[in-house]
Amino acid sequence: MEKKVKAIIQVIIMFVTLLTVGAIASQASAADxxxxxxxxxxxxxxxxxxxxxxxxxxxxxxxxxxxxxxxxxxxxxxxxxxxxxxxxxxxxxxxxxxxxxxxxxxxxxxxxxxxxxxxxxxxxxxxYYSGGQSFLINAKDVNKFKSVKNLRGAKIGAQTGTLQYGLAKKRIPGATVKGMDKSTDLVLALKTNKIDALGIEKPSAEAYVKNDPTLKMIPSGYHLNKNDVxxxxxxxxxxxxxxxxxxxxxxxxxxxxxxxxxxxxxxxxxxxxxxNTSMFHYWTYFAKGVEYTILISLVATFFGVLIGVILALMRFSKQKLFRGLAISYTEFIRGTPLMVQVMFVYFGIGVVINIPALISGMIAVSLNSGAYVAEIIRGGINSVEKGQTEAAESLGLTKGDMMRYVILPQAFKNIWPALGNEFISLIKESSIVSIIGVTDLIYQLNIVRADTYRGVMPIFVAMVLYFLMTFLLTRLLNYYEGKMKHAG
Known part of the structure; x- marks a missing residue:
């Protein structure tokens, strides 16, 4: 059985890969x-x-x-x-x-x-523009790092995959180069002494220095061809x-x-x-982020449960094909990161079908949640005593009615806490959709940080908002859990 499952997984992976590569190749070969x-x-x-x-x-x-x-x-x-x-x-x-x-x-x-x-x-x-290269340093280190020569052996930060990252690696002897995806994270790392200097474009460095007195700028010392960099x-x-x-x-x-x-x-x-860099001044940004985070979580919860129920029932099917597909899907989704899934739905499937970023995020999070919910429901069904099944059979119920009226209601009662944890996790995990430009809370948080030059306070506000959302949801789930126990 395991060999069949592995074979099915391999076929799925090969099919998806060929579909994506073929679509990209066909577009590339098209006339300009x-x-x-x-x-x-x-x-x-x-x-x-x-x-x-x-x-x-x-x-x-x-x-x-x-x-x-x-x-x-x-x-x-x-x-x-x-x-x-x-x-x-x-x-x-x-x-x-x-x-x-x-x-x-x-x-x-x-x-x-x-x-x-x-x-x-x-x-x-x-x-179209050559601004040059610079380093940001903390103002208190201005006498320590007077020029790029003093950065030898230092901890240098740079945005991952940028020219500045490569230059720091090649041009500064003994330096430890730390890469991050966002310049706002790097500036925060600099201000909290996680790095000694930040390699950045000169205009951006000047912008930070003008708006943040705790930062200073030193020239990079790189001799580069402006036409190339x-x-x-x-x-x-x-x-x-x-x-x-x-x-x-x-x-x-x-x-x-x-x-x-x-x-x-x-x-x-x-x-x-x-x-005005107060967080209240940017309340509309955070409000929009909360709105999108809740919307994505609600949609993913609904479809995640729907997909989970279908997959769980397929796992109990006598048809080997259905069982194999359900196992393959669950193992594949649980074995790949949500970030990769989000990017694949938006960029990979998007090569064939142009799906908007928000819809792509909802689809990816729903598909991911469905795999985990399926395992929770499967465990819940297995937890129902066999005597319940035997009693239903003795009453002449069909297998469909037995599952609908006897087993699933009891299974959901047993797994309610686990499902609640999955819903709460969805609120937090949905933040990954920010990588494709969905304006959820994390995306808005980074925008506020970039606009206000304040590194920590926007993070604190986002933490409080996430806590409030999860806390209120926890209280709601506990309320309905109590009613279920009372009804039982």
Whole structure:
């Protein structure tokens, strides 16, 4: 039986892999109509990670939030020249290139350096801005780290997968390089002395220094070719017509020195954010995060239970095929991380069917929850005494009625605490959907941190909100558990 299950799992994995690879390959081999598609649609879809001021960040003005920054102005210029509307999608920085590879967007912008490694996966426009490299240090260490030479053997932080990470590895002897996904996390690590310095683009370093007196900036000392290490716009491989059209806009941007104008505009917006950095001022951000977190959890709970019941019943089926499929699904889902599942549903299946980020997150969390709920329900069914089954049979009940009216009600009563724990876990685990740009509580938390330059307080607020949600749910579940015991 185990060999059959393993064989089924292998077939499923091979099928899914071939489906995804085949879809990507077919799209890659298609004729270049990238510019034509954008113009026919009338929209230029762009992905960015709005947590990297002054390149891209969110501004909170009059309780309303919008994405601004130098890169956003560059993208608006490009869209205007193409005669189309700019549509902005937000997601984590490390998902930007995947988004354009899988057709979720036409281009990605975000202070992206066109390294040789990245050029193997995507196409790049010409460099539109070269800001240079710097290091952020704590103000109290200004005499300790006067230049990059003093950083030898130090602990250096850099955003994972960026040029700064690679440069620190190669150019600073004896340094221990620590990578994180978000610059906000790295700044917090610096301020709490987890790292000695943070490798970062010069404009971003200047933005932090202007808005946080506890930080200082020192030059990187790197001697780099600006034409290779500046910021460029990324496109899907083979998008030559769109790249060429965008490059025409970049020529104008450089000729007219528009990036200086865009940076000045970004600076004004940053002042708006730092006028009031109280968490109450950003309550709408947290409220939206809570709303999406609860919505995802409720949907995942409903479909998770539905999927769990079906899988559990399949496990008790006399049909080997049904049992094999249920076992294969449960083992496969439980054996892979939820983050990978979320990314696969959004990017992998999204190659064939374009599923919105929120729906993708709900699907992935529901499918994941279903596998765990199935095992909980299976345990609950096994916990029902055999005498109950025999009594139902003696009354002439069919197997379907027996399961519906006798076994499942008792099973759910037995497993209610375990199901409650699964529901509570869903609220916390659903935070993983932030990696694909779903504006849940974790996503909003990171936006507030980037906008206010406050590292700890937004985290504390999110912790309190998560606690309140789980505490209230626990009380509700305990109430119904008490009623069940009383009824029994």
């Amino acid at each position: 109509n990238s510019l034509q598609k954008v113009k026919q649609r009338g929209e230029l879809i762009m992905v960015t990670s709005p947590d990297y001021p002054p390149y891209e960040f969110q501004v909170n003005k009059g309780g309303k939030s919008r994405i601004v920054g130098m890169d956003i102005d560059v993208a608006k210029k490009v869209a205007k020249d193409l005669g189309v509307k700019l549509v902005i999608k937000s997601m984590n920085f490390d998902s930007l290139l995947v988004a354009i590879q899988t057709g979720k967007a036409d281009m990605a912008i975000g202070g992206i350096n066109p390294t040789n490694e990245r050029r193997q996966s995507v196409d790049f426009s010409d460099i 500046g910021a460029a716009i990324a496109f899907k491989k083979g998008s030559n017509s769109l790249v060429n059209a965008v490059n025409k806009s970049i020529v104008q941007i450089k000729k007219q020195h528009l990036t200086d104008k865009y940076l000045a505009s970004a600076g004004k917006y940053m002042k708006v954010n730092t006028v």
